[in-house]
Amino acid sequence: MASTEFKKLIFDKIESEPGCPLCSLLMDYEFNLLANIHYEVTRNESIRKQIASEGGFCDFHFRQFKKIANYKTSITLLKSLIDSEIHKNINTNINCRLCNEINLFENELILFTTDLFNDFDFLHDKFKNSNGFCIIHLKSILQNIKDQNLIDTLTQFHHEQIERFKPIIELMNSSKSYLEISMSNRGLVNVLIQKFAGRKTGGF
Numbered sequence: 001m002a003s004t005e006f007k008k009l010i011f012d013k014i015e016s017e018p019g020c021p022l023c024s025l026l027m028d029y030e031f032n033l034l035a036n037i038h039y040e041v042t043r044n045e046s047i048r049k050q051i052a053s054e055g056g057f058c059d060f061h062f063r064q065f066k067k068i069a070n071y072k073t074s075i076t077l078l079k080s081l082i083d084s085e086i087h088k089n090i091n092t093n094i095n096c097r098l099c100n101e102i103n104l105f106e107n108e109l110i111l112f113t114t115d116l117f118n119d120f121d122f123l124h125d126k127f128k129n130s131n132g133f134c135i136i137h138l139k140s141i142l143q144n145i146k147d148q149n150l151i152d153t154l155t156q157f158h159h160e161q162i163e164r165f166k167p168i169i170e171l172m173n174s175s176k177s178y179l180e181i182s183m184s185n186r187g188l189v190n191v192l193i194q195k196f197a198g199r200k201t202g203g204f
Contacts (some may be wrong), residue, residue: 006109020194037098042076054096055094057096058096058098117145123153127157132161134194134196134197135196141154168185
């Protein structure tokens, strides 16, 4: 993907969603992959055989696949796994194609975002004033940065972004009922969980 496309995607996510923009982009990418594989599994026997030869999907992606697939598609894929007799080799490792493709896309996002932080305006305006990134993606980005001043700046912004949640959390904590809490504030609970735990907390 071209850098201009990555930049637009990240900027759009920062402006339109309260959570980690990289997590959100990955979830979109993951859903599109699952939808495409659902289509292929339904109609293409060779794809079913390929997936079966890979051992199927990892636990997480099998469960995500089941969420979007109808029962017939799930059963058809499971039949292909049984027919492949891959289960007879107890030492077979699952080579989840979804994990592989998502990891490649995630690595591209991390590398591009690392470069994006060389843009002073992005760093001190768009990023600083947003809710930032989840801890998982922030750590990955920091590992790619050699400038200690930039590392310190990003770390400080991360602390400040979390501290901004404190008054809202204290307000919600003082509420006598969940129904007293506004919908927007309830949504921020998920954002803060994602901030601490990373993208799979936002699984669709």
